[in-house]
Amino acid sequence: MPEYSISQLGKFEDCALQYKLIYVDKIKRYEEGIEAFLGQRFHEAMERLYRERAFRLVPLDELLAYYEKQWADNWHDEVKITKEGRTPDDYRLLGRRFIEDYYRRHHPFEEGRVLGLEEYIRFPLDAAGRYNCKGIIDRLMLAPDGAFEIHDYKTGSSLPDQAEVDSDRQLALYQVGVQTLWPQAKDVRLVWHYAAFDMEMRSSRTPEALEKLKADLGALIDRIEAERKFAPHESALCDWCPYWDLCPAKKHLLKVRELPPDLWKDEPGVVIVDAYAERWRKKKNLEAQGKTLDAEIKALDAELEEIRAAAIALSEKEEVSVIAGTDARLRVTGKDKTVWPAKGTEAREALEKELRSVGVWDDVSALDAAALEKAVAEQKWPGDVLDRVKGYLTAEKRYTVTLKEDS
Ligand code: SF4
Numbered sequence: 001m002p003e004y005s006i007s008q009l010g011k012f013e014d015c016a017l018q019y020k021l022i023y024v025d026k027i028k029r030y031e032e033g034i035e036a037f038l039g040q041r042f043h044e045a046m047e048r049l050y051r052e053r054a055f056r057l058v059p060l061d062e063l064l065a066y067y068e069k070q071w072a073d074n075w076h077d078e079v080k081i082t083k084e085g086r087t088p089d090d091y092r093l094l095g096r097r098f099i100e101d102y103y104r105r106h107h108p109f110e111e112g113r114v115l116g117l118e119e120y121i122r123f124p125l126d127a128a129g130r131y132n133c134k135g136i137i138d139r140l141m142l143a144p145d146g147a148f149e150i151h152d153y154k155t156g157s158s159l160p161d162q163a164e165v166d167s168d169r170q171l172a173l174y175q176v177g178v179q180t181l182w183p184q185a186k187d188v189r190l191v192w193h194y195a196a197f198d199m200e201m202r203s204s205r206t207p208e209a210l211e212k213l214k215a216d217l218g219a220l221i222d223r224i225e226a227e228r229k230f231a232p233h234e235s236a237l238c239d240w241c242p243y244w245d246l247c248p249a250k251k252h253l254l255k256v257r258e259l260p261p262d263l264w265k266d267e268p269g270v271v272i273v274d275a276y277a278e279r280w281r282k283k284k285n286l287e288a289q290g291k292t293l294d295a296e297i298k299a300l301d302a303e304l305e306e307i308r309a310a311a312i313a314l315s316e317k318e319e320v321s322v323i324a325g326t327d328a329r330l331r332v333t334g335k336d337k338t339v340w341p342a343k344g345t346e347a348r349e350a351l352e353k354e355l356r357s358v359g360v361w362d363d364v365s366a367l368d369a370a371a372l373e374k375a376v377a378e379q380k381w382p383g384d385v386l387d388r389v390k391g392y393l394t395a396e397k398r399y400t401v402t403l404k405e406d407s
Contacts, residue, residue, distance in 0.1 A: 029242035098195035273325025
């Protein structure tokens with residue numbers, strides 16, 4: 001039975017293609033954002049601090065020296081900085097400040113008993129064991145009042161509001177795990193440390209909220225396991241995605257970005273998009289002047305149609321859904337469409353006869369294409385009937401091509 005982490009489940013919701021590349025195809029990438037690199041170093045420093053706390057109090061200078069060493073030892077060429085003008089040192093110093101602030105606020109670190117650090121937990125969501133989850137708790141504590149506390153460090157640059165932490169799924173899921181593994185954990189508090197703001201946020205969950213979470217995550221796991229297409233979903237998160245070379249929405253952009261400036265303009269995809277954008281802008285100008293019936297518009301439409309065909313051909317050949325131009329992009333979306341024989345054709349007549357002879361004509365009310373498609377998709381009829389009906393089907397791909405100007 002597969003086990004799912006909350007970040008894995010969230011990844012599927014963010015972009016099914018990226019999920020597939022990571023968890024199904026297991027394609028490893030070593031590129032990581034500097035924010036994740038910094039977060040990892042901060043976590044290591046916290047682990048060191050609390051692991052040693054059972055024996056001694058690590059002085060701040062020693063903790064910072066440990067952080068600096070971990071930073072240097074783990075640094076690699078694939079750490080990526082996306083914010084313009086920022087340097088690795090900016091982030092290194094930021095991490096130091098996070099540790100200093102945290103240290104001063106929580107010194108002398110006697111806020112309870114440490115039950116686990118970087119604690120790996122595995123647990124089922126349901127009694128039957130159909131849905132299984134896993135996670136790593138940054139720090140599990142037993143508070144002086146007997147409550148279990150699940151602590152999590154966040155080093156990101158945005159501070160959520162209380163409503164957001166009250167609906168956060170990660171620590172709530174860990175609570176499900178903690179209460180499954182340690183049934184004596186009756187009271188559980190969820191605690192986040194937002195290092196960039198030197199701020200702590202807390203939340204708790206009702207049993208009903210946990211039941212709903214379990215049901216929601218079970219449904220999400222069902223969706224993941226039934227998924228076949230794993231389509232890309234572009235968002236702001238693409239900037240941190242290391243799979244552009246495998247993503248139809250990004251690989252052309254990546255290819256042209258890597259070209260020297262003198263070759264850029266002649267790249268076939270760029271030529272297509274630039275030509276399309278030029279005609280599209282001309283047409284828009286004419287239309288703005290009210291010349292909607294002008295012969296020039298007709299000529300432009302014909303040219304646009306030709307370029308559109310070239311864009312579709314390139315998208316199929318290179319398996320790309322977005323083609324980058326100099327200052328615009330063409331999105332080519334293909335959808336599979338099932339086509340039934342047209343009215344008045346011999347095939348149509350034969351299909352109608354077939355449907356009557358196998359006794360399912362009434363189901364599709366005078367050969368309504370939508371009803372037919374539904375009946376086939378839902379496998380409404382016996383296998384031999386479906387097979388005979390499917391013999392009349394042909395598959396066709398329909399495309400839409402849209403231009404988006406770069407802002
Ligand atoms: S680049 Fe964006 S759309 Fe493509 S796989 Fe990555 S996250 Fe998904």
